Amino acid sequence: MDGLGPRAVLVPDLGDDLAVAVGALERLLLALRAAEEHGAVLPAPLAGGAALTALRRLWRAVAPTQGRQGPPPAGRLYAHGGRTELVPLRLVDVDPLDVATLSAAAAARGRGATGAGPVRRALEEVAGDPPGADLVVAAAGFSGLLDLADTGESIVLRERLAAAGPGVDVVLTPVQENAYRATVERLTAMWPARRPGPPPPQGGGRRSPAGS
Template sequence: MDPAELPDPLATGIALASVRNVAGALVPTQGRFATDQGHTGRLLAPDGRYEHAPLRRVDVDTADILVLKATARVLGDPAAPDAVRDGLENGRAKATSTAAELAAYAARLAALLDQADDADATMLRDRLADVDPAADVVLTHEEEAAYQKTADRLNAAWQGGGLGRLLY
């Protein structure tokens, strides 16, 4: 496939570079991997009753977020050039994601990374700012409420509009 047939940001490799930049910023700081590697401590509810999925602020270049948004638009465009559709179909033969799923993933990732600070996120950021990143943190009741609101907001962005957190 001739890269000249691809629209920006795919043609120039900027999309791939942005994905690598974002992954490089996120992977060391998030989830069980980061905790197991000692990069981040556990985030515990008041009195240490249970462990939360750790939330850590990560600085991601705004340009990379904009590229992810543009990539999602290109991948999700039903009128995308043949080179894009062919590339997605060839990639699909090697993976389980459809073009629509890949576009939705890029859009959700951009939305997740493009969150504005609110009072709850600011409270959590300030609480974690002076703590050794590898140290466990036990939240106060007020911080717990802020965590729950922030987690709800992030889950809604990741789920593309808000999937219920509980099944009945």
């Protein structure tokens, strides 16, 4: 993270999993903010609402790529030969500082979950779907998706998608398809609860924007 501005990252469509997890994370951070306002002392990454602000900014950037959270993406991604449609990877600009803040907050939540302080109490308060322990894992997974180190494969794929531009169908070459599959494996390893499903059929599936 060089602090020079937004970083373009590749994000897979994980259906509604991220929306569910981010909603629960937001409830947790709101509970922690309320506890802080009533005198609780929070660890630095969770204090002052910084993690909540970072989460909301990151989700605004990522949400349109996920499940039913946004309008249908205009461009489609195809394997070599153009007959097999692939699960899309979308380019999203994120602030590395927000990602670092979210990652530090996830680590603080993990430590706090084993204690008897305000973090554990907040986790118990919002526990449900997902449960508290899974929520700690989801927080780390979300920041990990957005902070995955570049490889030769991910750079090849990112440059191909950036060159095509938004709204353009892309047919990958054999080399690019191999890069796609390697990159998807690395990304979905950060979110093992659910691997991306097949893309929706033409004219169906994820078509309508999420409600406000």
